Amino acid sequence: MNSTAGRTRNILVIIITGVILLILPFFMGGYYVHLVTMIFFFGYLGVAWNILGGYAGQFSFGHAAFFGVGAFTSTLLQVHLGVNPWIGLFLAGIAGLILGLCIGSLSFRYGLRGPYFALAMLALAEMFRLMAVEWMTVRYPLGITIPLKGDSLWYFQFRSKVPYYYIMLFMMAAALYLTHVIEGKKIGSYFKAIRENESAAEALGINAFKYKLLAMAMSSFLTAVGGTFYAQYYLHIDEESAFGVAISIEALLGPILGGAGTVLGPVLGAGIIEGLSETTRNLLGGYSGVHLMVYGTILIFVIIFLPGGILGGLQTAFRKLSRGG
Amino acid sequence: MSLPGLPLLLQSIVNGILMGGVYGLVAIGLTLIFGVMKIINFAHGSLMMLGMFTTYWLYVFLGLDPYLSLLFSIPCLFVLGLLIERFLIAQVLDAPAHNQLLLTLGISLFIENFALFLWTPNFRTLEVTYLRKAAMVGTVMISLPKLVAFIFAIILTILLYCFLKRTDMGKAIRAASEEREGALTVGINLRRIYYVAFGIGAACVGAAGTLTAPFFYVNPNVGGIFVITAFVVVVLGGMGNFIGALVGGIIIGLAESVGAAFVPGQLKQFIIYFIFILVLLFKPEGLFGRTSE
Numbered sequence: 001m002n003s004t005a006g007r008t009r010n011i012l013v014i015i016i017t018g019v020i021l022l023i024l025p026f027f028m029g030g031y032y033v034h035l036v037t038m039i040f041f042f043g044y045l046g047v048a049w050n051i052l053g054g055y056a057g058q059f060s061f062g063h064a065a066f067f068g069v070g071a072f073t074s075t076l077l078q079v080h081l082g083v084n085p086w087i088g089l090f091l092a093g094i095a096g097l098i099l100g101l102c103i104g105s106l107s108f109r110y111g112l113r114g115p116y117f118a119l120a121m122l123a124l125a126e127m128f129r130l131m132a133v134e135w136m137t138v139r140y141p142l143g144i145t146i147p148l149k150g151d152s153l154w155y156f157q158f159r160s161k162v163p164y165y166y167i168m169l170f171m172m173a174a175a176l177y178l179t180h181v182i183e184g185k186k187i188g189s190y191f192k193a194i195r196e197n198e199s200a201a202e203a204l205g206i207n208a209f210k211y212k213l214l215a216m217a218m219s220s221f222l223t224a225v226g227g228t229f230y231a232q233y234y235l236h237i238d239e240e241s242a243f244g245v246a247i248s249i250e251a252l253l254g255p256i257l258g259g260a261g262t263v264l265g266p267v268l269g270a271g272i273i274e275g276l277s278e279t280t281r282n283l284l285g286g287y288s289g290v291h292l293m294v295y296g297t298i299l300i301f302v303i304i305f306l307p308g309g310i311l312g313g314l315q316t317a318f319r320k321l322s323r324g325g
Numbered sequence: 326m327s328l329p330g331l332p333l334l335l336q337s338i339v340n341g342i343l344m345g346g347v348y349g350l351v352a353i354g355l356t357l358i359f360g361v362m363k364i365i366n367f368a369h370g371s372l373m374m375l376g377m378f379t380t381y382w383l384y385v386f387l388g389l390d391p392y393l394s395l396l397f398s399i400p401c402l403f404v405l406g407l408l409i410e411r412f413l414i415a416q417v418l419d420a421p422a423h424n425q426l427l428l429t430l431g432i433s434l435f436i437e438n439f440a441l442f443l444w445t446p447n448f449r450t451l452e453v454t455y456l457r458k459a460a461m462v463g464t465v466m467i468s469l470p471k472l473v474a475f476i477f478a479i480i481l482t483i484l485l486y487c488f489l490k491r492t493d494m495g496k497a498i499r500a501a502s503e504e505r506e507g508a509l510t511v512g513i514n515l516r517r518i519y520y521v522a523f524g525i526g527a528a529c530v531g532a533a534g535t536l537t538a539p540f541f542y543v544n545p546n547v548g549g550i551f552v553i554t555a556f557v558v559v560v561l562g563g564m565g566n567f568i569g570a571l572v573g574g575i576i577i578g579l580a581e582s583v584g585a586a587f588v589p590g591q592l593k594q595f596i597i598y599f600i601f602i603l604v605l606l607f608k609p610e611g612l613f614g615r616t617s618e
């Protein structure tokens with residue numbers, strides 16, 4: 001394929017998709033705006049998880065730790081010290097980043113790999129959840145509610161869902177752009193080399209510790225920022241919605257389904273998952289665990305039949321086709 | 326933090342040891358599956374929950390004595406484990422370890438939330454009158470169901486140990502866990518070993534569920550509490566190490582129960598997670614060595 005033609009085509013596709021997404025809220029009711037915002041939101045979390053899990057190959061089962069730290073940082077700063085949520089958003093990212101660097105440097109220094117790393121992360125998230133439970137039962141038994149300040153961009157709260165839609169669209173696009181850049185640069189190749197064979201990568205002179213930590217830093221920062229968005233979207237957080245296992249699973253499910261280690265995989269996955277769980281929720285009504293059951297089923301099917309995710313599967317199929325032809 | 330008196334300390338030591346036996350039984354299933362298949366079974370807790378519900382429903386509908394229901398929960402869970410291995414886990418035996426973990430996570434999500442759908446998240450307890458009793462030894466109160474659970478856990482562990490040492494199947498399982506290729510060479514059918522091992526692992530945790538049900542609450546998410554504890558125990562005892570699992574179970578039982586005497590409420594779980602991370606970081610081969618991987 002001619003590369004300039006290819007690039008022009010890609011730019012065209014991006015512009016058209018962008019314009020469609022920008023004007024979409026004008027044609028949708030509030031419910032659908034919410035649904036698409038949630039797709040963007042879980043897509044964004046997936047993109048953040050994907051940097052560490054998909055590209056650098058360090059599967060985390062506990063991204064809720066970063067998410068919750070982000071949500072709690074901005075919310076507590078806002079409720080107690082009146083810190084503006086946008087500054088809170090940035091500080092939340094920093095808090096998540098610091099936590100990521102701490103747990104990352106510990107687990108990568110001591111060579112925690114594969115399932116052991118995944119479980120250690122799970123334990124970390126659970127530790128935060130338990131601390132939050134312990135701390136909140138006395139002070140905030142009903143969760144923390146962010147006081148209403150009216151319809152204002154400055155206070156990051158809106159009566160309509162549409163501004164949230166645009167903010168999340170922007171965040172997701174930015175995260176996607178970051179992954180795109182990573183993939184094109186040397187660092188992306190380093191990540192993949194570490195994922196495929198860490199010892200071989202080290203033998204080639206790649207500082208695996210440094211690059212894993214870098215992936216962790218980006219991933220935890222973005223996830224924590226996502227936590228702030230969530231808090232501002234619902235203007236309410238509690239320990240379960242911030243640190244619960246569901247968030248950890250939602251963060252990894254999109255990339256696993258769409259294709260871990262691909263730029264668009266997480267968003268594609270998030271779209272399918274949200275669509276599926278919304279449909280089943282409507283079918284089965286008020287029963288609370290239904291989306292988790294759907295997640296479980298998706299996980300089982302994807303791991304058995306489509307271990308590379310949808311985009312991963314397509315890539316292999318294309319490679320086979322082009323080799324055959 | 327307040328310093329507990331001696332009676333409280335003794336009490337928590339006894340409770341810890343009794344609880345540790347049950348943790349050991351949960352962990353033995355997990356460590357057997359890991360030793361043979363090199364798979365971390367995240368669905369272990371949900372299998373335990375199924376064991377608990379088997380006991381609960383048999384008691385509620387048929388008035389069956391909780392300990393008699395061992396005769397049902399063990400075979401039921403064995404068959405279920407066998408089926409899960411045969412149709413799901415067997416498909417990913419050559420997949421990367423994190424994908425195997427994701428598969429068992431998917432299975433556990435499915436089982437737990439299906440149970441939630443069927444049985445609602447309500448907390449249930451078994452009201453068995455004769456199990457309300459407790460024996461007093463000095464100042465220490467020994468609750469009957471915990472004591473029974475501990476004794477059964479030890480008996481089942483010994484039975485399983487004999488099975489692995491004495492029978493052909495048991496020997497084949499141990500061979501497969503110690504030297505996969507060697508086992509293949511001498512003509513052991515690994516596929517069969519795998520699903521039998523998984524079935525036995527599930528049966529162990531099913532039995533643990535039955536034994537726990539009389540003194541714990543029963544609800545669809547209860548397995549989550551035990552599964553992480555079991556991970557800690559397994560890692561502490563050394564992945565795949567049988568005796569280590571039992572000793573590890575008692576250590577964790579003690580740590581949890583003595584810890585609970587010092588710190589309030591939810592923080593007792595917190596201690597377990599904390600120990601888990603520490604062990605993973607600093608002693609991943611477990612306390613009793615045997616590093617094979």
